[in-house]
Amino acid sequence: MTISLKDRAAIAGIGQTEYSKNSGRSELQLAAECVKAAIADAGLRPSDIDGMTTFTLDTNDEIEVARAVGIGDLSFFSRVNFGGGAAIGVMLQAAMAVATGVAKNVVVYRAFNERSGHRYSKGIAEGIVTADLIHWSWYLPFGLLTPASWVAMFTQRYMHEYGCKPSDLAQVAISTRKHAVNNPNAFFYGKELTMDDYMSSRLIADPLRLFDCCQESDGGAACVVTSVEHAKDLPHPPAVIRGVAQAAAADQENMTSFYRPSISHLPEMDLVAQQVYQMSGLGPDDVDAAIIYDAFTPIVLWQLESFGFCGRGEGKDFVKDGNLEVGGRLPCNTNGGQLSEAYIHGMNGVNEGVRLIRGKSLNQPAKNDHVLVTGGVGVPTSGMILGKL
């Protein structure tokens, strides 16, 4: 028997800590705070939670968070691998648990001191300990050690093939920043970004400049997933999961899939898009706003192409003319995104997706029937479409 996940589960509560450069407290405390806030927002008590899911990279064990928050017995707990690619993978886990009755109320969380603790931009050299050691041996002695440098390699090829220019990447950074300017919880609250600022920012890994790269942040974000029927009885209008999927594609490596016939698009995100559209019965024309994972500016272009908002190689044109801003074709990353709000591995984006459906974003577009939210790319990835009841 096949169970479709369409309209089975909904996000009933969201919670987060403040986002900062130095939280001054433990990752476990950040996790406990955002989980508690999400449960309260859903109108539930900690003892109502019977499932938990997070990222493999999260250092906070489910049972530690459960004890801290006073969540009692658990019938479901799971983790999803591959960094930010897990952002919607965890939502798939929660939706499956709820749809199958394995759990009633699942809390999804991600909390870290990515800025004041271990910074990913410092490279893989510090943290490598496990089986992917051998994978990194092909990159480490050649100095290809940081997320920016891996993404730069794909970007250079994309620019070469499609004539994309630095000023096109700047469009993504600038539109996203416009949203952060109105968000007091964003790192760049009140700070606009001009083309001059962008062009004069320093090179990190050519062609990527400082403002092509996301924030490095401390903080936590969490949400509560429950059945659509249950969500109807809770205080907020539910954000119904219309379609949700995960995918890894052939010849995938962890951030370094340089060996495929083409490296200027994202086969795994193409697969996610197909599955999400098929499950939801929706298409690009039905999507009113989006939270597109934006750890780096160029990855937004490739995802716009994967989800069919434009053709292959046309992402650079789509982002012009304010298309990503409120009032544009696809208001995008209305919280300021990971580029300008905070980098919480995409979970801050899930919460913003819920706010968009509730009509409560600080940059709320008029039309909000369907919102796309995606996970990190360059790795096996994930995505979902949220809708109203």
Place this chain on the structure above:
Amino acid sequence: MSLNDKREELERKAHAYVGKDSGIEVGPDPVNEVMIRQLCEVINDQNPVYVDDAAAKANGFDGIITPPAALQMWTMPGARPPWDLTDEEKEIVGNRQSISKDVELNALFAEYGYTGVVGTDQEEEYIRPVRPGEKITAHLFIDHISEQKATALGLGYFITVRRVYKNQDGEEVATSTFRVLRYQAPAQPAAQAADAPQASAKPKRLKPPMGHDNSWWWDAVENDQFLIQSCKSCNTLRHPPRPMCGKCQSLDWEGVEASGNGTIYSYTVMHHPKFPGFDYPFVTAVIELEEGTRIVSNVVDCDPLAVHVGMPVELTIQKPDGELKLPLFRPVA
């Protein structure tokens, strides 16, 4: 000998020390009131039980005791450690000092390039106060040597040394556990350059981690060979190497020599952050080899600004940090 073989050889030799009695450390002098008083003056410890017999007795001791933190002082070698003494001097010093296996182990790690050392943590347990007149000996045990770890300082090993402190009657008075990291120091301190004049104090690149699935390839590079893994049953080439052929699931493979000719498929010029062993900016590229596989490497011997997609390049095996042999690429002349 390949990097991997050298590493295994070091680990085999080092592990022979683990869990065994590793000798003793004996200081030149018995515990005495003069050294206690001098120590207390230096560290400004005014507790009278260390210097005043009456005060010590009033506090329930049999007389003056030593500050617990002085423990190591009683077994430290003199200003000239035993391994610096000539044979003639050793005759004079006699049995007052002994060499522990700890020293041998340190020399072993240094021989394999792990010259850096940093203490990471220490625990001490005091069983009872030590009193003047006692002769303290530390009995050493190398409790543990970790696997090779990639640390912020470089590749290295954590070594845990336990010392059991006993008096002249064999009575245990304290124990300590001391952990150090021995690492491949990226740069040699200038002070050591005096008797080993090394032209380059250049920091080293991180070495590729080695295992079953990749060490054969790096061993070949050490021998100036540039190989591509080839399936023996369907002849499909693959890089990076993997244990099984994704096309036909065969486990039989061989390394075939590649021409070293290729073109730049994509590249990035690295500016920030800066890692040891690299001169910034430098070029890292995906090279498409004429055999059809791709490889990540550096493009050298040219201006980074001259590099472009489609540029023809050729192999040059070099030691960019003076130590690690790497297959690099340069523009075809």
